[in-house]
Amino acid sequence: xxxxLDFVIVGVSIGIVYGLVALGISxxxxxxxxxxxxxxxxxxxxxxxxxxxxxxTGVPYFWALIGAMIITGVLGVxxxxxxxxxxxRGGGGYTVAGMxxxxxxxxxxxxxQNVAYLLWGAAPHPYPVSFGMPIFLGNIALPKSxxxxxxxxxxxMTVLHTFLTRTKLGLxxxxxxxxxxxxxxxxxxxxxxxxxxxxxxxxxAAAAGVLIGPINYVQIEMGYLMLLKAFAAAVVGxxxxxxxxxxxxxxxxxxxxxxxxxxxxxxxDIYAFLLLIVVLMVRPTGLLGILVxxxx
Amino acid sequence: xxSIRGVATGYGKVQILRGIDMxxxxxxxxxxxxxxxxxxxxxxxxxxxxxxxxxxxxxFEGEPIQNRRPNEIVKRGLTQVTQGKDxxxxxxxxxxxxxxxxxxxxxxxxxxxxxxxxxxxxVLGERRRQLAATLSGGEVQxxxxxxxxxxxxxxxxxxxxxxxxxxxxxxxxxxxxxRISRNEGITIxxxxxxxxxALLLAEYGYVIRDGVIHIEGDSRDxxxxxxVRLAYLGGTVTDAGADAGTGLAH
Numbered sequence: 001x002x003x004x005l006d007f008v009i010v011g012v013s014i015g016i017v018y019g020l021v022a023l024g025i026s027x028x029x030x031x032x033x034x035x036x037x038x039x040x041x042x043x044x045x046x047x048x049x050x051x052x053x054x055x056x057t058g059v060p061y062f063w064a065l066i067g068a069m070i071i072t073g074v075l076g077v078x079x080x081x082x083x084x085x086x087x088x089r090g091g092g093g094y095t096v097a098g099m100x101x102x103x104x105x106x107x108x109x110x111x112x113q114n115v116a117y118l119l120w121g122a123a124p125h126p127y128p129v130s131f132g133m134p135i136f137l138g139n140i141a142l143p144k145s146x147x148x149x150x151x152x153x154x155x156x157m158t159v160l161h162t163f164l165t166r167t168k169l170g171l172x173x174x175x176x177x178x179x180x181x182x183x184x185x186x187x188x189x190x191x192x193x194x195x196x197x198x199x200x201x202x203x204x205a206a207a208a209g210v211l212i213g214p215i216n217y218v219q220i221e222m223g224y225l226m227l228l229k230a231f232a233a234a235v236v237g238x239x240x241x242x243x244x245x246x247x248x249x250x251x252x253x254x255x256x257x258x259x260x261x262x263x264x265x266x267x268x269d270i271y272a273f274l275l276l277i278v279v280l281m282v283r284p285t286g287l288l289g290i291l292v293x294x295x296x
Numbered sequence: 297x298x299s300i301r302g303v304a305t306g307y308g309k310v311q312i313l314r315g316i317d318m319x320x321x322x323x324x325x326x327x328x329x330x331x332x333x334x335x336x337x338x339x340x341x342x343x344x345x346x347x348x349x350x351x352x353x354x355x356f357e358g359e360p361i362q363n364r365r366p367n368e369i370v371k372r373g374l375t376q377v378t379q380g381k382d383x384x385x386x387x388x389x390x391x392x393x394x395x396x397x398x399x400x401x402x403x404x405x406x407x408x409x410x411x412x413x414x415x416x417x418x419v420l421g422e423r424r425r426q427l428a429a430t431l432s433g434g435e436v437q438x439x440x441x442x443x444x445x446x447x448x449x450x451x452x453x454x455x456x457x458x459x460x461x462x463x464x465x466x467x468x469x470x471x472x473x474x475r476i477s478r479n480e481g482i483t484i485x486x487x488x489x490x491x492x493x494a495l496l497l498a499e500y501g502y503v504i505r506d507g508v509i510h511i512e513g514d515s516r517d518x519x520x521x522x523x524v525r526l527a528y529l530g531g532t533v534t535d536a537g538a539d540a541g542t543g544l545a546h
């Protein structure tokens with residue numbers, strides 16, 4: 001029983017981290033009509049930036065999280081403005097420009113990874129924080145970082161949800177995500193909103209990177225597997241749906257932790273895609289995806 | 297109030313409009329008529345800034361607005377109401393109205409105007425917390441007109457408010473539009489395929505065909521004009537031919 005509880009807590013925590021990255025992928029998909037393949041690299045860079053903030057300023061972990069989110073968010077806006085905007089202007093989605101955008105995303109992924117290599121090298125970095133003694137629940141010792149993930153992620157989700165549903169700017173973001181032309185006619189400054197969406201999505205990825213840092217080592221290749229799993233999470237939950245991204249993340253994390261725990265641990269990274277295949281066979285729109293948005 | 301001179305535009309390399317001239321004076325209801333694929337919606341997109349203008353000039357209240365960003369044009373008081381399907385289905389009726397008032401800063405005024413829209417369209421008031429996706433076709437049309445009013449426009453461009461609606465509902469909507477125009481002093485540019493109905497409401501009409509203004513005149517003259525009747529009221533072979541020729545562009 002203790003073991004199961006341990007697996008569930010660990011699975012949900014890891015899953016929420018997948019969910020944060022998946023949330024960004026979903027946000028960008030609905031806002032810009034593109035699948036952003038360099039999102040894993042922004043997660044990796046966010047994680048490194050967290051280390052940088054801690055070692056340069058010595059601030060506590062929580063402020064490093066906020067700092068990394070802000071810097072990565074700004075970095076994301078710059079990347080979108082300088083590189084992606086030229087392509088998305090011609091239309092995203094299923095257009096020829098949308099195809100170019102996919103290639104551009106892969107290129108950006110390689111470029112960002114090499115920038116990170118120049119800055120931080122190829123060796124894995126430990127996270128320079130200590131949460132002290134683990135918490136003992138019965139027979140299991142649970143590192144506090146898992147609790148940190150749960151609390152921080154919940155706070156972030158609540159803030160994002162409140163922003164999207166309660167503020168005028170959030171309303172405009174949702175409007176732009178649904179239809180850019182109509183939103184333009186409402187007087188919304190669509191290009192600025194697109195930058196905002198991209199920045200928020202990158203900040204979420206950075207948060208995921210900083211949260212997972214104390215559990216895993218941070219290294220420049222961590223983005224690629226995260227991208228695939230977050231992608232699986234987004235599809236399981238229903239692509240483009242924000243609550244779906246979170247739900248998908250938790251399911252993927254839980255499923256893979258339980259399978260690794262009770263079945264064969266060395267196949268850990270396969271289970272996420274097994275879940276993806278099963279969900280796609282049973283419910284192709286994903287769990288919370290109701291409308292399949294076809295864009296011309 | 298709005299004057300358009302020699303406007304030409306299109307999509308990509310395909311030219312749709314080949315020099316449109318028309319003008320709308322303050323307080324008027326002007327109808328822009330034409331069949332499918334003649335360039336009506338294209339002209340509206342050019343005026344509201346969604347499409348770049350290749351040639352010609354568009355002036356609103358004496359100032360050039362061609363090739364401005366749509367959000368700047370809305371701030372000047374020129375709002376386009378797109379066809380009914382362009383509401384936000386995942387938002388509530390009230391949120392749809394609030395996004396229409398995005399350019400405004402006066403919170404109290406916005407709330408008051410939401411009340412005003414509910415006075416004109418009581419059915420929207422009954423459904424204010426419902427998602428827009430649950431509304432009927434007529435209610436959606438009312439919603440997008442109400443959303444257009446929320447920006448407090450001086451001139452509102454209505455793109456085919458009668459499309460895909462039952463005649464009785466069209467009559468309702470048109471009479472409310474007429475009332476709004478009088479009460480609020482809003483100038484209206486009405487784009488329609490329902491020629492008879494549009495000419496009953498409007499004072500002046502333009503007929504667009506193959507990217508140019510084909511006929512213009514007072515509505516009373518147009519409704520009896522043989523050319524108009526031949527082309528739109530009776531429905532003829534030439535009309536169908538024109539549609540087939542330009543249908544691709546729409």
